[in-house]
Amino acid sequence: MTAVSETIFHTKDLTKVYRSGAQEVHALRGVDFRAARGEFIVILGPSGSGKSTFLNIVGGLDMATAGEAWFEDH
Ligand SMILES: Nc1ncnc2c1ncn2[C@@H]1O[C@H](COP(=O)(O)OP(=O)(O)O)[C@@H](O)[C@H]1O
Ligand SMILES: [Mg+2]
Numbered sequence: 336m337t338a339v340s341e342t343i344f345h346t347k348d349l350t351k352v353y354r355s356g357a358q359e360v361h362a363l364r365g366v367d368f369r370a371a372r373g374e375f376i377v378i379l380g381p382s383g384s385g386k387s388t389f390l391n392i393v394g395g396l397d398m399a400t401a402g403e404a405w406f407e408d409h
Pocket of ligand 2: 386387388
């Protein structure tokens with residue numbers, strides 16, 4: 336029997352640009368991500384690579400500049 340994993344969170348082409356005056360910081364450039372129910376995931380990367388930005392958007396605390404962030408069918 337094959338277990339079919341249910342997607343809980345997913346993102347498509349998730350993009351975040353911070354703008355302060357003329358300065359632009361491209362924190363996320365087209366992130367495609369999928370998390371299945373019960374899956375254990377570690378997000379690794381150096382400081383400033385966009386981990387918090389990503390989690391803030393997926394967690395509903397911040398808005399993406401472009402792309403999609405889904406929780407179940409929302
Ligand atoms: N509120 C903000 N305004 C402008 N730039 C930001 C802001 N938050 C994060 N950044 C910039 O976005 C990039 C990603 O930051 P962040 O998501 O905090 O990375 P991490 O959590 O991996 O250290 C960095 O260049 C950071 O300086
Ligand atoms: Mg962080």
